[in-house]
Amino acid sequence: MGLRDREGGDPLSLAEVQALGQGEARQGGLLGFGSPTFLTTKVDFVVNWARRNSLWPMPFGTACCAIEMMASAASNFDLARFGMERMSFSPRQADVLICAGRVPYKLAPVLRRIWDQMMQPKWSISMGACASSGGVFDTYSMVQGIDTIIPVDVYVPGCPPRPEGLIYGLMMIQEKIRHESLSDHYTLRAEDPSLVGRPHADAEEVEALAGPFGNSTQQDQLTSLAQTTRPERSEDLLP
Amino acid sequence: MDENGSAFDAVERGPEGSERSTGTPRSGIGDPASHPSVTALRARFGATVLHHEVQAGDQHVVFVDAASNRAVLEWLRDDPEHRYDLLVDVTAVDYGGGNPIQIVYQLWSVGHKRALRVKCELPLDGLSIDSVVPLWKTADWLEREVFDLFGVDFRDHPDLRRILMPQNYAEGHPLRKDFPLRGRFSRAEQTRRALSQDYHDDYTPEALEVGGAPGLAPPEPNGSIDGPEEAP
Numbered sequence: 001m002g003l004r005d006r007e008g009g010d011p012l013s014l015a016e017v018q019a020l021g022q023g024e025a026r027q028g029g030l031l032g033f034g035s036p037t038f039l040t041t042k043v044d045f046v047v048n049w050a051r052r053n054s055l056w057p058m059p060f061g062t063a064c065c066a067i068e069m070m071a072s073a074a075s076n077f078d079l080a081r082f083g084m085e086r087m088s089f090s091p092r093q094a095d096v097l098i099c100a101g102r103v104p105y106k107l108a109p110v111l112r113r114i115w116d117q118m119m120q121p122k123w124s125i126s127m128g129a130c131a132s133s134g135g136v137f138d139t140y141s142m143v144q145g146i147d148t149i150i151p152v153d154v155y156v157p158g159c160p161p162r163p164e165g166l167i168y169g170l171m172m173i174q175e176k177i178r179h180e181s182l183s184d185h186y187t188l189r190a191e192d193p194s195l196v197g198r199p200h201a202d203a204e205e206v207e208a209l210a211g212p213f214g215n216s217t218q219q220d221q222l223t224s225l226a227q228t229t230r231p232e233r234s235e236d237l238l239p
Numbered sequence: 240m241d242e243n244g245s246a247f248d249a250v251e252r253g254p255e256g257s258e259r260s261t262g263t264p265r266s267g268i269g270d271p272a273s274h275p276s277v278t279a280l281r282a283r284f285g286a287t288v289l290h291h292e293v294q295a296g297d298q299h300v301v302f303v304d305a306a307s308n309r310a311v312l313e314w315l316r317d318d319p320e321h322r323y324d325l326l327v328d329v330t331a332v333d334y335g336g337g338n339p340i341q342i343v344y345q346l347w348s349v350g351h352k353r354a355l356r357v358k359c360e361l362p363l364d365g366l367s368i369d370s371v372v373p374l375w376k377t378a379d380w381l382e383r384e385v386f387d388l389f390g391v392d393f394r395d396h397p398d399l400r401r402i403l404m405p406q407n408y409a410e411g412h413p414l415r416k417d418f419p420l421r422g423r424f425s426r427a428e429q430t431r432r433a434l435s436q437d438y439h440d441d442y443t444p445e446a447l448e449v450g451g452a453p454g455l456a457p458p459e460p461n462g463s464i465d466g467p468e469e470a471p
Contacts, residue, residue, distance in 0.1 A: 105433035106405045112434060140413050140422030140429075141404070148430050199434050203427035 036181070044181050051095070051121065052177040054083045055170070058094030060114060063101030065128035065160040072163035082170060091117040096173055097150070098166075102130035103143040109197070115150040116196050123153045123173050128160050135159060144209065148201040274299040276321045276355050284311060298356055305342070305359035309369040312344060312357065316374055323348045323355060329371070329381035331389045335416030340389060342368055361391065370396040388414040405436050 036044075057079075061069055073079045073087065088094035091114045103111055115124065126146055129135035132155045134144035143149060153176060156169035199206075277299055281288050288311075290302035303311050315323045323346035332341045339360040346355045361368060370393035371378045382393045383402040390412035393399055401408060409432070410423040422429060 105429055106403075106436070108430070108433040109436050139420055140410065140418070143430070143433070144426055148426075149434070197434065199430050201430075203431070206427040206430055207425060209426065 036183070040181070040183065047182060048177050048180055052174040055095045055123075055173065056086050056088040056093060057084050057170075058091050058097045058114065058118065059087050059089070059100065060097055060111060061100040062103060062107065063130065065100035065131070065158075068158075068160040068163055069098060069100045069127065069166060072166045077163040077167065079167070079170070082167075082174075084170065091115075092119060094118055095122060096170070097122065097124040098127055099124065099131045099146050099150075100127040100160075102128075102135060102137055103146055103149070104141045105143055106141070108143050108149050111146060112149050112197055112199075120191075123176070124150055125166075125169050125173065126152045126155045127166055127169065128156065128158055130159075132157060148199055148206050148209075150200050274353070274355070276315065276323075276353065277301055279318070279320065280311065280315070283314065287311060294356075298354065300356040300358055302358050302360065305361055305368050308342075308344075308357070308359050309371060309374070312346075312371055313374055315346060315355070315357070320351075321348060321353075322350050323353075325349055326371070326375035326377055326381075327354075329378050329385060331385045331391060331414075333389060333414065333416045337363060339363065340366060340391065342385065342391065344371070366390055367392040367394060369394050370399075372396055388412055390415065400441075405433065406438070406441050407432060407436055 059066070059069060071077060073085065079085055091097075095118075097115060097118060099111065115122075126132045130137060130142070131146050132152075134142050136159070138144065146152060154169045154172045156165050158165050161169075277288075277291050280301060280303075281291075284303075284307070287304045287307050288301060289304060292300050292302075294300050312323075315321050325347040327345040327347050328343070330343045330345075332343060334341075339362050342359045342361060344357040344359075346357065347353070348355075359368060366389070368391060370382055372382065372393075372395070379397065380402060382391075382396055383399060385391050386393060386396075386399050387401045387403050400406070404413065410429075411418055413422075424432070
């Protein structure tokens with residue numbers, strides 16, 4: 001039974017796919033066991049071990065964070081000890097998308113397309129402040145956080161994050177994979193096919209990010225100027 | 240650390256002009272006669288040359304009437320005494336407050352090793368000037384950038400369209416002083432418009448071909464990466 005296997009040929013919606021999985025689970029299908037058994041936990045363990053120890057990153061490096069990503073892969077910090085030395089520049093063969101750097105609105109459809117081209121199972125890391133929230137570039141041209149474009153699993157703060165920070169984020173992905181289960185296949189892995197190419201966050205979510213301070217298009221260079229006074233300094237400091 | 244108080248006083252005073260900080264300027268550097276192209280321009284074009292000044296200590300700037308920019312620049316490029324064969328940059332400045340926008344041509348003479356900056360002022364309701372693409376091919380993209388970010392129309396430009404902003408950008412020209420920092424649309428609308436860019440509107444299939452060899456391009460379905468649409 002395939003995703004398009006329905007009269008009319010329309011692709012199934014996400015809710016229908018998830019109901020499918022639940023149905024199979026109740027029938028005791030191959031992957032959909034109602035409760036974990038000895039066999040399924042062992043299979044889960046092996047599959048998750050294999051997946052988390054052979055993640056092939058898709059480096060979507062756009063700016064300064066890409067330098068730190070290269071540094072993480074280089075000898076001093078060495079992603080090869082995690083099995084991630086093979087940076088896959090083809091999204092078809094990649095497991096985890098590392099978006100390192102600021103993303104302009106002109107690049108947003110490219111990022112979405114690369115994400116859509118990655119095969120399941122896939123995870124994503126938003127590396128740095130610009131990918132997580134727009135960073136210092138709260139302007140007309142920068143995406144204010146790639147989670148409005150693609151789903152993000154781990155955010156790594158920093159400007160740029162140190163290689164240890166990126167490695168910590170990758171280890172969080174590994175930890176997330178460790179606790180996955182194959183029976184969650186339909187809820188965890190299924191993507192709504194009708195959302196391909198569409199923004200990940202809906203309009204209400206993006207607007208909720210637009211507050212009176214920052215991320216608001218109603219501000220210009222003049223109204224957002226804050227009045228500053230000379231800071232108080234103690235007298236014993238050198239001039 | 241200066242004798243007038245703490246360093247914060249200097250910050251509040253603001254930056255000092257280069258003339259004041261170095262005392263008397265180097266002899267002759269500020270003199271129009273010290274740049275041979277300026278005197279020659281004045282001799283040849285007369286009233287078209289509106290003004291001359293020296294900025295940042297040694298950069299000579301000549302203000303020229305915008306209607307004759309191509310004539311002036313062509314003479315500067317072709318005359319053997321000056322031969323400004325390298326157009327370093329075409330850019331613009333918007334000073335805000337209703338002031339005219341200045342188009343800036345940065346020229347460099349490789350043979351004579353001289354730089355010259357030519358500026359033309361355009362009123363905000365008359366942002367149109369002749370393109371210099373017939374003189375320097377590099378002006379093609381440089382003028383596209385000025386058009387994209389300032390909205391200046393370059394007459395006789397072979398391909399005047401946006402170059403930095405997306406082709407469907409509808410919020411205006413971002414580097415104008417009256418343009419808000421974060422754009423005119425809401426973030427949700429900007430996201431939606433960014434993801435609805437369709438380059439098939441602007442490029443023919445031949446232009447999109449891989450490697451320029453005809454017939455090798457993979458067939459591109461209509462804007463969908465799911466594959467060809469199913470037959471009804």
